[in-house]
Amino acid sequence: MIIGIPKEIKTLENRVAMTPGAVETLVRQGHTVLTETGAGLGSGLGDEEYAAAGARLVTAAEAWGAQMVIKVKEPLESEFGYLRDDLILFTYLHLAAAESLTHALLKAGTTGIAYETVTLPDGSLPLLMPMSEVAGRMATQVGAHYLEKNQGGRGMLLGGVPGVAPASVAVIGGGVVGTNAARIAVGMGAHVTILDLSHKRLQYLDDIFQGRLTTMASTEPNIRAAVQASDLVIGAVLVPGAKAPKLVTREMLPTMKEGSVIVDVAVDQGGCVETIRATTHDDPVYVVDGVVHYGVANMPGAVPRTSTFALVNQTLPYALRIARDGMDALRKDPGLALGLNTCKGRLTCPAVGQALGIDSVTPAQAL
Template sequence: MDIGVPKEIKDQEFRVGLSPSSVRVLCDNQHKVFVETQAGGGAGFSDEDYQEAGAEIVPTAAQAWDRELIVKVKEPLPQEYAYLQNNQILFTYLHLAADRRLTETLIDSGISAIAYETVALPNGSLPLLTPMSIIAGRLSVQFGSRYLEKQQGGRGVLLGGIPGVRPGKVTIIGGGVVGTEAARIAVGMGARVQIIDINVERLAYLETLFGSRVELLYSSSAQIAESVPDADLLIGAVLVPGKRAPILVSRELVAQMNPGSVIIDVAIDQGGCIETLHATSHSNPTYIEEGVVHVGIPNMPGAVPWSATQALNNSTLPYTLKLANWGLNALERDRALVEGLNVKNYQLVHPAVRQVFPDLSLTA
């Protein structure tokens, strides 16, 4: 099969869909890989690295896109919509619940679109979302500690504190992979940490990880209202696979936070769980609302592309290889890929996304 790897064009997105080592595996399996020139440059992979792995370097995005299987990192942007074809398979992050225009465009194009974030194993785990969730969770605290600095508009709080001065407080809404990794870093920095989650079993598991170092709280509107106002760093880490994240923190509650506090919503890809937060970018990462620093970078792992590309490829390559070997017949062989299918044959087929856009009916 011919496989295309375009260069990512989202703001400061330096990850790339396939690493040279993944290209080598695909070429060893008799597939042809066409990589847009400089597609891997931001992640530390040169055109020569790809050529040595067996890829052909093509000079334009159009030449990379004009293939049977397209492997990317982020969703197609409007300037890429014209490249979508009905005989293609697109394999990438999509987050359609937060993007009606993209959803309609994919349906109209006839492309078969498989989203990394909805590929699911029988136990409900999300193998292609997990590696980026780990990175985003860890970065959320790293970024948060920076934006708490006075020069960045923050309160001037050192999360770890110093002897004689209490540490900063980190409140994390959601105890999944993102929340767990955020807590891991925050605890390591010496912060006071709370995790709020609605799943009692998950809270019990988190106790085995953190013991008394993290305050584990059951999620309710009353508990959120109690915990948010004095948080120095509030991290949104709520995930409802395929659906928009619910709004759990109101504008009124944000207004009660101390001026210069920081909110980072890792759920922004799925719409976000903070009422006052909207998507930002690596180029313009923050804005102030209700006196609070807001950060809503939807491609946060793009800040560490060397690590993130390899972590992503470690998880995606087995599925990419199946799609390359068998095309859409791979869905008959791997149930996880069926769960990942969002759009096919001019139809929106993923149940959760259809609930978000009920007017985009199953039948074309």
């Protein structure tokens, strides 16, 4: 198969979809890899490394002309013209929060396979997990930064110092993002409360953190109380493929402390905070009711070296199977098939259909 690796064009997105080592593996298995010139520079990976691995260095148009294009982030409007009906696109799509992209994929007839809905038999999301780990850890780091007075925050050190109380952190959602955010916050010495719907998950978190944080059921009264008491609120809610529910409402903001900070990692899926909107690394925050909002939609792009290698560790085995078997790879693996979001002009992710009001079929029906 001919595989294209375009350079990411989202603002300050420095990740790249394949490392030179991954390219070498693909080439050794008989595939042709077209890597856009400069695609890996943001991650510290030079063109000469890709050439040495067997890639052909090409323009963006040539990379997009491949049979399968592997990316990190969803296509932007300027890339919609590259979409076509004989293209397999393998990347993060987050279509529930991207109506124009959804319609563009459907109009073009592109086969869109979304990293974030590929599923293992145990229900876990292997291609979302590495970036969730990065984003969760970054959320606490970023929140601590914006609590500084000169960044608009309350002027608090997250962990306090002897004789001075630490900051209070509320993490809404106890999945991969929330667990990693809590791990860093606890490690920095903050007072941490984590909320989740699953009692079993809360039991697990209570066990692994050995009483170093507070667990609470994710009910509206508990969320309201936690938000009011916290200096930093981290949104870590995920409903696979669907828009995130708005758990922190507009009415809750006036109850928060002046200069407190919200970091909503769920912004890719529309956000779990009613007042959040997507921002970029070069303009990451804004203030509503005295509360600093951080809504960068590609947080791991700020640490591209770590993020690229973590992502490729997980995506390469799937890319190899698709390159070898084409659409048969999805027919053989129901979990990979759940990654299919668009196919032959049809929406194949019911959660996206429900979010956008578009008729959909299941991946099995499309295949």
